[in-house]
Every structure is written in C-alpha cells, then in structure tokens.
Amino acid sequence: xxxxxxxxxxxxxxxxxxxxxxxxxxxxxxxxxxxxxxxxxxxxxxxxxxxxxxxxxxxxxxxxxxxxxxxxxxxxxxxxxxxxxxxxxxxxxxxxxxxxxxxxxxxxxxxx
Amino acid sequence: xxxxxxxxxxxxxxxxxxxxxxxxxxxxxxxxxxxxxxxxxxxxxxxxxxxxxxxxxxxxxxxxxxxxxxxxxxxxxxxxxxxxxxxxxxxxxxxxxxxxxxxxxxxxxxx
Numbered sequence: 001x002x003x004x005x006x007x008x009x010x011x012x013x014x015x016x017x018x019x020x021x022x023x024x025x026x027x028x029x030x031x032x033x034x035x036x037x038x039x040x041x042x043x044x045x046x047x048x049x050x051x052x053x054x055x056x057x058x059x060x061x062x063x064x065x066x067x068x069x070x071x072x073x074x075x076x077x078x079x080x081x082x083x084x085x086x087x088x089x090x091x092x093x094x095x096x097x098x099x100x101x102x103x104x105x106x107x108x109x110x111x112x
Numbered sequence: 113x114x115x116x117x118x119x120x121x122x123x124x125x126x127x128x129x130x131x132x133x134x135x136x137x138x139x140x141x142x143x144x145x146x147x148x149x150x151x152x153x154x155x156x157x158x159x160x161x162x163x164x165x166x167x168x169x170x171x172x173x174x175x176x177x178x179x180x181x182x183x184x185x186x187x188x189x190x191x192x193x194x195x196x197x198x199x200x201x202x203x204x205x206x207x208x209x210x211x212x213x214x215x216x217x218x219x220x221x222x223x
Contacts, residue, residue, distance in 0.1 A: 040121075042213040044213070098208060103156050105155050
C-alpha cells in the first residue's frame with residue numbers, strides 16, 4: 001500500500017545545530033508540503049513543492065529550507081535550530097493542489 | 113490574523129448525541145473546504161469536503177454544512193461515538209491554491 005513516512009519520529013537537539021527531517025511518500029504525488037503544528041495555531045505551512053526541483057515558501061518559512069531532487073522525498077532542514085522551532089512537524093502529499101492531502105505521522109522536535 | 117477560525121478549542125458531547133463543530137473564514141475567495149480528524153501521535157486524516165457550489169455534503173454519520181453568505185461551515189456528527197474523540201481541523205482554499213487550516217477543536221465523546 002502507498003504511504004507517507006517521516007523520520008525520525010522524535011528528535012531532541014540543541015540551539016544552533018542543523019537538523020534535517022525526512023519525508024518519503026510512495027503515492028507518486030507531485031505535491032508535497034511541510035507544516036508545523038502549534039497549540040492555538042493549527043497547521044501552518046512552512047514550504048511546499050509542486051514537483052521535482054520546485055520549492056516554494058509558505059506562511060512560516062524563515063529558518064527552514066527544503067529541496068526536491070526526486071518525486072518521493074522532501075527533506076526539511078533547519079539551518080540553525082532555535083527554541084521557537086520546537087514543534088510537531090507534519091509532511092503531506094497530494095496529487096494536485098485541489099486534492100486531499102495525505103499526512104505523515106509527524107515528527108516531534110524539541111530544541112533545547 | 114487567522115483566515116480560518118475555530119472558536120471552540122474544545123467540545124464535550126455525550127455518546128449517541130449530536131456533535132457540532134464550527135468553522136468561520138474571512139477570505140471570500142475560499143471556495144473549497146475540508147475537515148480533517150487527528151488522533152494523538154498520528155497525522156491528520158481526511159474526513160469530508162465541500163465545495164462552494166453546494167451547501168451540504170453527507171458521508172455516513174458526518175455532514176458538513178456551508179453558509180457562504182455568513183462565511184461559516186459546520187461539521188455534524190450523528191450519532192457521536194467514543195471513537196470520534198479527536199482534534200478536528202477545518203481547512204479552506206481558493207480553487208487551485210494551498211489550503212489554510214484552522215487551529216482545531218478537540219472533541220471528547222463521553223460514554
């Protein structure tokens with residue numbers, strides 16, 4: 001069965017460190033998204049990609065970057081982790097922009 | 113300023129009764145709406161959708177109502193079951209663009 005996976009599921013890091021969160025989908029979807037979930041804010045869009053080599057900034061992109069070298073993967077990198085980036089991160093994919101998004105299980109990141 | 117609002121952070125309902133979750137939006141360009149359900153330690157899963165050409169969509173125990181003039185939609189769950197206890201997110205988009213999510217409402221269905 002097709003699926004979307006995230007790794008690691010939990011990560012603790014220190015301020016200033018570079019962190020990369022992995023997202024892998026086997027739906028063969030063109031669109032992939034990264035969100036962060038914080039209490040009172042719901043899901044906020046960090047970055048998204050509509051296809052290989054395409055990346056775009058979302059609502060809360062400062063301090064984050066993504067790259068899309070193939071259809072299946074969209075890793076999210078925190079260049080220099082900050083305590084404000086402590087959150088739960090969700091990756092999602094969809095066939096097109098108007099289609100339902102399928103979400104991964106999430107990564108809980110703690111920045112100390 | 114939030115474009116999609118869910119003003120009730122939490123809701124408790126007795127098993128077998130109706131659950132009504134509300135969502136308000138400010139952008140009149142939004143014309144496609146989704147509800148997602150999220151259990152702890154899992155990703156959100158799609159529940160039901162509605163486009164602006166309709167004012168109601170049903171799927172089993174779940175019905176979504178859209179009032180475009182009021183910029184308001186609601187999700188009705190009848191009858192509510194303990195397994196429905198989760199966080200529910202409303203999401204909206206202008207056609208062809210990315211979705212904007214609300215902050216979520218935590219539903220507790222009491223046995």
